[in-house]
Amino acid sequence: MGFLGGHCGQCDFCRRGDFVNCTDQPQPGTTVDGGYAEIVYARASGLVRVPEAFDALTAAPLLCAGVTVFNALRVAQAPVNSLVAVQGIGGLGHLGVQYAKKMGYRVAALARGTEKARLASTLGADHYIDSAAEDPAAALTALGGATAIIATAANGASMAGLVAGLQPRGKMIVVGASPEPVPVHTPDLIFGGRSIIGSLTGSAIDNEDNLAFSLTHQIAPMIEPLPFHEAPRAYDRMMSGRARFRVVLDFTLAQ
Ligand SMILES: [Zn+2]
Structure with missing residues (x-):
């Protein structure tokens, strides 16, 4: 899932295919819980298929x-x-x-x-x-x-x-x-x-196009992985502007 948590499929903008501008779209971590969490409830319309070949740490910043x-x-x-x-x-x-x-x-x-x-x-x-x-x-x-x-x-x-x-x-x-x-x-x-x-981010299918393009052309973010329990420190580091260039929470790093 990216920045947008899934469009409603029913508002005027959705009915015209403009899913990014859906008027009833959750933003996990901002308008609903689930931004920094092991488990998140998500709308099916917000889910992005991530190719098997992708490392999760690389894919995460590409999704936003x-x-x-x-x-x-x-x-x-x-x-x-x-x-x-x-x-x-x-x-x-x-x-x-x-x-x-x-x-x-x-x-x-x-x-x-x-x-x-x-x-x-x-x-x-x-x-x-x-x-x-x-x-x-x-x-x-x-x-x-x-x-x-x-x-x-x-x-x-x-x-x-x-x-x-x-x-x-x-x-x-x-x-x-x-x-x-x-x-x-x-x-x-x-x-x-x-x-x-x-321009505001993209829909789930835009993200699938993006991941496929990134895989083909070996596009990757520069990241600083931190363990999940250091989420507050990770957030502060990101907000400080010193991170090069994205902090990614890694659930597999030791507690
Ligand atoms: Zn909608």
């Missing part, structure tokens, strides 16, 4: 962070071999770079500082843009402009500064939840017909 960037890239519908930018190299972004590369794009990774440049290259990025040292929109434009930007770092101002780096008709797909608004320079939207779109 993974499908989020996988679907964001599908929403973007960028032409193959065009330039796609991934803003932020964290839990979502380090997967986004891998997916974008394996989907056949030229990939620009954007982060602040030089610390993540080597990692971005290892993950498959063709270009690294240090947004603390240069104007990232100008840097993208110098590369020909991005057809899509997957915005993962939860910083509205940082997202806003990228819109001018999109090609005409380019799309910025927002998946990082920022507490601040995104103050956009409106002519950048009007001239060139650029757009900013949100």
